[in-house]
Amino acid sequence: MYTETSREQVEGLLLKAEQAIQQLKKRSIADRAALMDAIAAKIEGLGRELIATAMEESHLPEARLVGEKARTIFQWRSYADHIRNGICFEARIDTAIPDKTPPKPDLRKIKVGLGPVVVFGASNFPFAFSTAGGDTASALAAGCSVIVKAHPGHPKTSTLMAQAIAEAIQEEGWHEGVFSHVYGHSNESGAYLVQHPLVKSVAFTGSYGGGKALFDLADKRKEPIPVFAEMGSINPIFALPDKLAADPRGLASQYFASLTLGVGQFCTNPGVFIAIKGKDLAVFKAALQNEVASCPPATMLHDGIAKAYHTMSKKVLSQPAVRLLGKADQSATEGQGMALLAEAEAKSILANEHLLEEVFGPFGLIVTCENEDEMLMLARQLKGQLSITIASTDADAAKHTELIGLLQDKCGRLLFNGMPTGVEVCLAMQHGGPFPATTDARFTSVGADAIQRFLRPLSFQNWPDALLPDALKDANPLGIYRTVNNVLTKEAVGSKL
Known part of the structure; x- marks a missing residue:
């Protein structure tokens, strides 16, 4: 059932995705929002089978998956609400001034979908960042057809989600090419999709190696296309002296809980903690040692991730500058990840920037700075991150x-x-x-602004009102926000603004 989708099948699906774009252009934003609500309802209707299947494939606990399902449904509905108000499409209307020299034309601009989008499902969020995740929802909201490449770590879960989407599309009377679902275990299958001339954009959540490879392939195409790859991060925490002194044990507990949440399999896992040496940092590290000793190993998402975690953590710990600070008393079995804490001095990190590369899993590196100047040097050398945390009092931040x-x-x-x-x-x-946190820092993959990734501006000059898209017609039949002659309004063109 989950064999690789053939090239012939992929070609057919891509042709349907291209055909679906024409329907997406013709049907209203309100229709598209209604489809997204219908998809949300279908996902909501998936019962115990979905949760049980995801638990089996991902080893994630039931409570986590129930919460993630709710988050996924919320994403579809909130993005649907967002396109209804029209702000993301940035409708701009500058009416004509015929008696100006030279005459000013009537110009109306709106953002439209790029075209078919390939979405690569992520392993660590089988609902919210996979087949029916935020990338799929935001691309469809933008008016793009979507081709999802199922993540090989959870094909059954991906199929259940894909079926729910397909049912909603059929029941709402949309072209079947609006959404397609393919399987592929090899890198070649993903590369083929990215390089196909009908594909106009790519969304990816995963490793740096995977995301960068897709980006390079897309950039080398005859027609280069954007790849929006979220490739992970070490999400460092910079602990300032007053905060560390106030409650080092409490901060250690908070840090360790975040580090090991979900066996450390979050792209926002705080993998590095940076502070200035002293007695407060010593108390912090001693508290961490107590925490890690009693933390049992846990099963990771799949064997591939577990093996990668063991390989990467071993590689870091083998460096002469790195010392093991603490580990669990209990040994890990196959497929499990053991929490590990290491420490290194900032001067060693400054001499070897590879020590600040992501170790995906419950691995924490405590970096000791001699003084504030060394902390500044480390900050200057730091590469791009999804997040950075300042652990600080108000006074210390000042x-x-x-x-x-x-x-x-x-x-x-x-x-x-x-x-x-x-x-x-x-x-x-x-x-x-x-x-390297992402391939394009101008965009987000979470929140309704994620829709912006899959839009491009299109301007209409001197078009008859009846032939314009509804969003740009004088009467504003969609009732969306538009900027008319530099004023943001929902009023019709010609009304007193």
């Missing part, structure tokens, strides 16, 4: 403005205390960051 200014340039989300593992689905969330 004394470290240079550090905070540097870190703003290195991440998509800058936290003041707390831990980065929670990613809220809302407009103000930025889940993206400078390379």
